[in-house]
Amino acid sequence: MKPVNGGATITAMATTPSTHADRGALLQVPRDLLASRELLLDLVRKDLRVRYRYAALGFLWALLEPLAYMIVLTFIFERVLTPTDGVPMFGEGIPFASGLLCGLVFWQFSTQSIGAATASLVENQHLVKKVAFTREVIPLAAMGYPTFSLLIGLVVLLVVHRVLGGQVGSSALWMAPLFLIQLGITAGLGLLTSALNVRYRDVGYMVTVALLLGFYASPVFYDLDWVLAATSSGDVPRAVSWLYLTNPMAALLEAYRQALLEGRRPDTWLFVWPSVVSLLALTGGTVVFRRQAATVSDYL
Amino acid sequence: MALIEATNMAKRYPALGGKRALLGRGGMGRLFRTTPPVPMALSPLSLTVEAGEALGIIGRNGSGKSTLLKLIAGVTAPSEGTLKVHGRVASLLELGAGFHPMLTGRENVYLNAGLLGMRHAQVRACFDAIVDFAELAEHIDRTVDTYSSGMFVRLAFSVAIHTDPDVFLVDEVLSVGDEAFQRKCRARILALKEAGKTILFVSHDLGTVQTLCDRVLLLEQGEVLSRGDTQATIDYYLRQIGQAQGIHRVASGDVEALFNHGRLSLFHRQREVTAPLGLKVQFFSMGSYHESTSAEWTLESPGETEFTAVGTFPRLPVRLYLTVSLVEGRLCLSAAWENTQPLDLSYVALQCFLRSAYTTWYAGTQRGAFPPIAPQDHQWSTVATVPRNTASCAVQASADGALPPLLLEISDADECARFQLDNTDYMAQARIVHLTEAIPTGAVPLPPGRRTLGTLVLDPTCDDAALRQVQRAQEAAERIESGPLMAQYRGGALALSAHEQLLTDALHLHAQLRCGALWMLGTDFTWDVTRETDDTLVITGRSARLAGSLCWEVTAATPHHLGLVLTLHNEERLSLSEYNLSLCLEAGYNAWQSAEASGVFGDAGALGTGWTHLNPTYEAGPYISATGPERPKITLHADESLGTVFPTAIRTDTAQDGRVVQLLCSSGRAGAFALEPGAHVLFSGRLWTEDPTSS
Structure with missing residues (x-):
């Protein structure tokens, strides 16, 4: 009998479709993901290729997009809504463009990731309904494009920072652990919202609104110090300020700016709360997702 | 596990x-x-x-x-x-x-x-x-x-x-x-x-x-x-579920037929006679095949024993009409089709898939066994073509008696339609009886109109005697008599008899051609028999291996005499190295004689295996004859116009125990007869018998 695979030798299969796995075993998730890493990368690659294949400027758009965003926002905040008291929006000696871009690229990463992940299962229902594979791959692959734009955005940020006279010191390396914390929050929330969105499509709309609110409730185009200063001067009630600080992105964005633009080690308190949120979000998101994964196709 | x-x-x-x-x-x-x-x-x-x-x-x-x-x-x-x-x-x-x-x-x-x-x-x-x-x-x-x-x-x-x-x-x-x-x-x-x-x-x-x-x-x-x-389980499904689906069922006696979305299944004593694919219509249009099973069907006047179903195709201007009636156990299915707009349509067929338990077929005077369908069969293969002048064929299952013999008759079919028996591929595992009409399409699409495909009658109530009756009736149309001498067409050969006694055996009187290294036997051809006049039978044979056709013209001349003309119509240049007319004689014949030599056939056991030529030398001569005790002397004689002909006598091997006399034309050392496209008379001559009493 002729071998079915056309004579090729095939080694033992290690992939176990997640839906056959024990639902409770949290540790199974990283194992499944490790086994599906090639699939994850393939899906990301597909997303990138498809996005730019028929665009005349191709991958250049990844560069143009954050640049255009920065130019528009800089124009609005520096020329149209000029601060009346002449106080710089970010710390002393930090140009508005650099400060804005630093907040923007990291904020955009989370926004785009959570937004794309939330819709991912529904958008990829043609796969989910038909083939059994590690379901987590779908929302995680949706974060591929935001990650790519983040990398491009970082390059733009560094260039802008240097051109406007800034220095890049060793403290910039702090951005790496900060990003890991942000990644945990983003992935955890993405998994959670994508699983919930399948059952209740309302989640998608809620996420959009929440992210829009988050843009203003996070120090993207202004400095966290402004909020802190306003709190200590009594202009903002303490309760509101606490509420504001429950948003882990508030501390994270401030920490990124300290590490890159101010060239110093970020204040310790800025790490603590985001780390806690990151762990909670990642665990919670994974558990909820895995619980829904087996029957997610029933709702599509 | x-x-x-x-x-x-x-x-x-x-x-x-x-x-x-x-x-x-x-x-x-x-x-x-x-x-x-x-x-x-x-x-x-x-x-x-x-x-x-x-x-x-x-x-x-x-x-x-x-x-x-x-x-x-x-x-x-x-x-x-x-x-x-x-x-x-x-x-x-x-x-x-x-x-x-x-x-x-x-x-x-x-x-x-x-x-x-x-x-x-x-x-x-x-x-x-x-x-x-x-x-x-x-x-x-x-x-x-x-x-x-x-x-x-x-x-x-x-x-x-x-x-x-x-x-x-x-x-x-x-x-x-x-x-x-x-x-x-x-x-x-x-x-x-x-x-x-x-x-x-x-x-x-x-x-x-x-x-x-x-x-x-x-x-x-x-x-x-x-x-x-x-x-x-499949039988149960078709009968129970299919029926519940509002599909139409007609029944009469032991026979019932079930119409299910463009497919008709026939049951006899609650056993399905048709293969699961049933009876359906297929046609080729706009580059792909379409089946009656993919049409939307509505029933008109559904009755206990008859109904008409109209099928429309969502994206094709084609309508199919199937009229089914069941009278005394005979199922009559008339198929017609109509295109409401000019359409490119090149082929229509009525296909009847039968259970593979049917092993024997009868078509006209021929009968044979369906070859078994092997796993490597990925394509349909033709088993027999029912001659154009025959309108019926029959199939019989192996002896366990579970499936009735089935008689199939065609009427109202177009002149160009072909009636054929096939084996399917291994997966479908069925015998197919189909009526196929190829529609010549040129640059002009087929104008709108309703056309009849034909009527197929299936009779699962016939008995074995009826099957033979079909065969007999057909035989009469394919025989020619000259006094007591009678030639009966039988699957590419002519069986000769005199006074109702069969004179030939096995391959009877047949032609053999040798092209290069390939021997082609007349019995391998597909033949069509037509009766020109009462005294003339024209038999035309085609083979996939020959670009052209081979044509016998058999005429009844004076009593005891038959005129034989064998013509080759080749469409391409052909080189023939040898051809002959062979007469396989019945076992009673024991001696042969030509103009130059004579001999006896002798005991096959003494000759061993292989075919043995009995003439000591090959001498040209116009005739060869054979005799036997109580047997009419039979002579095959070539016309003088034919040129050099060699009479030969052959004893076949022990297993076949055959006696053959033939007239052969060989190109000899010249290599081959190069035949330009056109008609070539390969043989013309006579065959006669002389009764033993008269000699």
Whole structure:
């Protein structure tokens, strides 16, 4: 009998479709993901290729997009809504463009990731309904494009920072652990919202609104110090300020700016709360997702 | 080892709609919930599938077949009970999952295989095999949006089949691509089965289910109605479910016929006579085949024993009309078709698929056995062509008596229609009797109009005597008499008899041609017999190996004499190295005589094996004759105009124990007779008998 695979030798299969796995075993998730890493990368690659294949400027758009965003926002905040008291929006000696871009690229990463992940299962229902594979791959692959734009955005940020006279010191390396914390929050929330969105499509709309609110409730185009200063001067009630600080992105964005633009080690308190949120979000998101994964196709 | 073990497994889908689902959870839900609970998609079911088993799953749409496969594929999880699946499952449920039109074929292969659980290294190892099987070597680096739908499906199927899992889930995928690729897919699935893979097969194509599956599970509204023996379950399905589906049934005595979406099944004493594919109409238009089973059917005047069904095609201006009546156990099916707009349509056929248990066929004066259908048969093969002047044929099953002999008659058919008996490919596993009409299409599409395809009568109530009667009646039309001498056409040869006593044996009087190294026997040709006048029989034979035809003209001259003219009409240049007219004599003949020599046939045992030429030397001469005790002397004589002819006498080997006399023309050392295209008289002469009393 002729071998079915056309004579090729095939080694033992290690992939176990997640839906056959024990639902409770949290540790199974990283194992499944490790086994599906090639699939994850393939899906990301597909997303990138498809996005730019028929665009005349191709991958250049990844560069143009954050640049255009920065130019528009800089124009609005520096020329149209000029601060009346002449106080710089970010710390002393930090140009508005650099400060804005630093907040923007990291904020955009989370926004785009959570937004794309939330819709991912529904958008990829043609796969989910038909083939059994590690379901987590779908929302995680949706974060591929935001990650790519983040990398491009970082390059733009560094260039802008240097051109406007800034220095890049060793403290910039702090951005790496900060990003890991942000990644945990983003992935955890993405998994959670994508699983919930399948059952209740309302989640998608809620996420959009929440992210829009988050843009203003996070120090993207202004400095966290402004909020802190306003709190200590009594202009903002303490309760509101606490509420504001429950948003882990508030501390994270401030920490990124300290590490890159101010060239110093970020204040310790800025790490603590985001780390806690990151762990909670990642665990919670994974558990909820895995619980829904087996029957997610029933709702599509 | 059991690969799939399901214990009381059930599936209930959630009620769809976010609002209802949300409200259904809380206290408010009880107030607002008005929709009744969702019915079980699959009622508790226990099932064990062993390694190497092929399980068929049949049932109507919505009966839970797909749910069962989805559960086993791991796409969803059971809501009750447990399901254990050991080993890897590949589903051919949905081909090309994840295929993106903007990616190249190569990228899609990796992505799709990845979704099916393959690593890059594994895909790389069998990548060439995937591309070869899909026949896409040149296109693999082009984006998929440049592919035709056929190419797309071929690639998708190829990936799926190369994932090398333990369990294959197959759902109607065999209806993808063109005919040739479908056959290839079927062959591949068959190979998988024979390689010991486990297959779960969902299909409406009951013929394939029957061939492929060891066991069948019949589902109805999520419940298992029947499981076990394939044939019994399929019969049950067709009779019970099919009927409940509002499909029309006519019955008379032991015979009943069931019309089910463009397919007619015939039952005799509750056993299906037709193969699961039944009787249907097929036509070729706009580049693809269309079947009556894909039309929308409405019944007109459905009665106890007759009805008319009209089938329309959603995207073709074609209507099919089937009129069925059942009178005294004879089923009469008239098929007509109509195109309401000018249409490019080149072929229409009425196909009757019969159970492969039918082993013997009768067509005109011929009769033969259907060759067995072997696993490597991927194509239909012609078994016999029913001569144009014959309107009937019959099939008979082997002796166990479960299936009745079946008589099939054609009437009202177009002159150009061909009536033919075929074997199907292995998967369909059936005998086909079909009436095919090829419509010559030029640049002009066929003008609108209603045309008759023909009427087919199936009679499962006939007995063996009736079968022979059919044969007799036909024989009369294909015989010629000259006093007591009679020549009867019999499958490419002429059987001679005098005073009702048969003079010839085995191959009777036949012609042999030798082209190069290839001997062609007249009996290998497909013949058409026409009676020109009472005294002339014209028999024209064609063979796939000969561009042209061979034509006998047999005339009754003076009593005891038959005139014989054999003409070759070749359409291409042909070189013949030798040809002859051979007469296989009955065992009573013991001596032969030509102008130059004579001898006896003698005892075959003394001659050993092989054919033995009895003439000591080859001397040209115009005739050869044979004699025997109590036998009329029989003489074959060539006309002088024919040139050099060699009379030969041959004793065949011990096994055949045959006595042959022949007149042969050989090109000898010249090599070959080069025949330009045109008509060439190969033989002209006479054959006569002299009664022993008169000599």
